[in-house]
Amino acid sequence: MHYYMPTTVVMGDHCIFEHRSRLKELGNKVLIVTGRNSAHANGSYADLVQALNANGQTHCCYDQVMSNPTVDCVFAAAELAREEHCDGVIAIGGGSPIDAAKVAAALAVQPVERSALFSSVFSRALPMAAVPTTAGTGAEVTPNGVITNDAAQTKTSVASPALFPRLAFLDARYMQGLPRRITINTAIDALSHAIEGMLSVRSSPVSDALARASIRAIADCFTALEEETPGHPIREKLLWASNLAGMVIANTGTIAIHAMGYMLTYFRRIDHGRANGLLLGRYLQRVHAQDTRRIQDILAALGIPDLETFTETLDRLLGIEETGEAFDAAELASYADRASQAKNITNSVIPPSRDALLAVFRESLFSPSRNSMPKPPQSLSP
Amino acid sequence: MHYYMPTTVVMGDHCIFEHRSRLKELGNKVLIVTGRNSAHANGSYADLVQALNANGQTHCCYDQVMSNPTVDCVFAAAELAREEHCDGVIAIGGGSPIDAAKVAAALAVQPVERSALFSSVFSRALPMAAVPTTAGTGAEVTPNGVITNDAAQTKTSVASPALFPRLAFLDARYMQGLPRRITINTAIDALSHAIEGMLSVRSSPVSDALARASIRAIADCFTALEEETPGHPIREKLLWASNLAGMVIANTGTIAIHAMGYMLTYFRRIDHGRANGLLLGRYLQRVHAQDTRRIQDILAALGIPDLETFTETLDRLLGIEETGEAFDAAELASYADRASQAKNITNSVIPPSRDALLAVFRESLFSPSRNSMPKPPQSLSP
Structure with a gap:
């Protein structure tokens, strides 16, 4: 380490x-x-x-x-x-x-x-x-x-x-003047950094300490983010939380979530933080099947009882802009192919297969709250 | 910050x-x-x-x-x-x-x-x-x-x-070969660093994140420290906890506890970590009267319900070597005079008066578990 x-x-x-x-x-x-x-x-x-x-x-x-x-x-x-x-x-x-x-x-x-x-x-x-x-x-x-x-x-x-x-x-x-939507997207980007750091092969007691504090602080702001344009104390909390999360990924790097998110940003111009946020909940549900301990550690920092509640919270914060119907099967297959080649994949404690990446894309973009096609949680291995 | x-x-x-x-x-x-x-x-x-x-x-x-x-x-x-x-x-x-x-x-x-x-x-x-x-x-x-x-x-x-x-x-x-007594004294030194960092005027969200993780890790080892010579996993946990606590004081400095501890080390050759540990519990009891929030934050990281239990735990870990009778009034008064001049004093969120320092010396060295003269908790101001 x-x-x-x-x-x-x-x-x-x-x-x-x-x-x-x-x-x-x-x-x-x-x-x-x-x-x-x-x-x-x-x-x-x-x-x-x-x-x-x-x-x-x-x-x-x-x-x-x-x-x-x-x-x-x-x-x-x-x-x-x-x-x-x-x-x-x-x-x-x-x-x-x-x-x-x-x-x-x-x-x-x-x-x-x-x-x-x-x-x-x-x-x-x-x-x-x-x-x-x-x-x-x-x-x-x-x-x-x-x-x-x-x-x-x-x-x-x-x-x-x-x-x-x-x-x-x-x-x-x-x-102070940032629109609510940018505030949320960037906060979710920071949250993804902290969570990905805890699921990185390069995590350490130091990075985990910083990550937990960052996750806790961002989750503390969820209600304020849902309800209003945040005031200065919330802005400041999000700022140092994102800074802590930066210290985390400076040492751990990001994992599969960022590799997948880059596809949505490069090809669909979906904002970087939003792209990660769309994928985060369902990715964690798959990790959970193979590494319960780390997911429980993350949930404890979030102060949220289970991943379903966390995923619903993210969906509510991000709102519906893109639906599954906008993406055809060949497009998502191509994203999974490309993302599976990224070095962030091997940086993940449970490196997802190409098919697992495809499944996360599908489950995320075709989620019940977006439209149809619910999928039962599965593991990251093929 | x-x-x-x-x-x-x-x-x-x-x-x-x-x-x-x-x-x-x-x-x-x-x-x-x-x-x-x-x-x-x-x-x-x-x-x-x-x-x-x-x-x-x-x-x-x-x-x-x-x-x-x-x-x-x-x-x-x-x-x-x-x-x-x-x-x-x-x-x-x-x-x-x-x-x-x-x-x-x-x-x-x-x-x-x-x-x-x-x-x-x-x-x-x-x-x-x-x-x-x-x-x-x-x-x-x-x-x-x-x-x-x-x-x-x-x-x-x-x-x-x-x-x-x-x-x-x-x-x-x-x-691995360190005697239990050195292991305890050094662990308590690290614990004191993390706690002092949270009570420093220079604390920040970053130092607090590191401090909480350090405190939690050391407190997790209390039982192992009381019962046995620790094995490798406990040694490793204490090592990175002390490292996190080092990162804390690199930024916050230490506070009044170290200023007081130096007196016991300089004049009485009491080991540095032990000297801090003897003073830590009663010092925190005095801070508690003026800053409940920070003490609750520290207790939450310790996973210990109250300061009395924490002080008893420290006394049990450190054991009885020196008793109040070994120190006369003039000696402790001189320590309080000297410690009150240290720059660590103004680094404390609640800078203790000279009389408060003297009271902490007396309460710590003449504690019920050591011998006589119990004192009711008072604040740090004169």
């Missing part, structure tokens, strides 16, 4: 300005990597620029990161960092800008061919800070940048200890 | 040899810092030398660290590192060799006058690995080296982020 998470995490309202002196370790000039709008709307961009100015640091900005960042986007950001002679990188946003910034920070000092991006080993990167503006990915404390891989028709993780941000600033004020 | 713990932690039987390639980052020649006997008796020294030899790394050894390491000892080890041109340091032992090695690793590259040791700021140190051979201090994941400070007549912590070991190897086989 193994544990490593070297990022300095700073938490609290106005933490960027309060701890601005820490930004000096990124150097004289930094590249800010973000999306087009949200960093301006939620105040994080202004806070960061104020802190940099107070430090006498200059900056330039790449603000073209879209959801599910592309290879083009990370190469463009890296190119800008080189042209502008940036000493460090600061990402603001959800998982996409943070993931893009990590890979750009590596490419800025270790250029590779586009075709070699997913096979390259990055041993260094510009020093980096991350300011999450959603409470979901935990990317601010992981060594992974997940990039859309069109050659392989999925999302692929570029991973290296060099990609850990040096600094993460967690200020829940930036989430 | 703030969290940082950059050490890579590797766990498991034979983990030094299995992960020996990681030792290469310490450089060509390393100084091994340890005590006189235990590293040879428990097999850790041989395992380490085998791994270094397999890597083609050379080593020399400073094996004169005693319990509660002295200023002389850390300067001697640093001198040896310089004379032998060592590139890195590896500590094997309980808290004393690890603490001594940290400070020696700093002094090796940043020499200071003896008189300036406790006032110096260390910005760098030789890269270091730690191999704990007791399950207590968690020093393998903290940025502190606690050294006997004769000028101030206490133990004083030298602290700097540069003192975090790069690597920690956790192999419970090295604890």
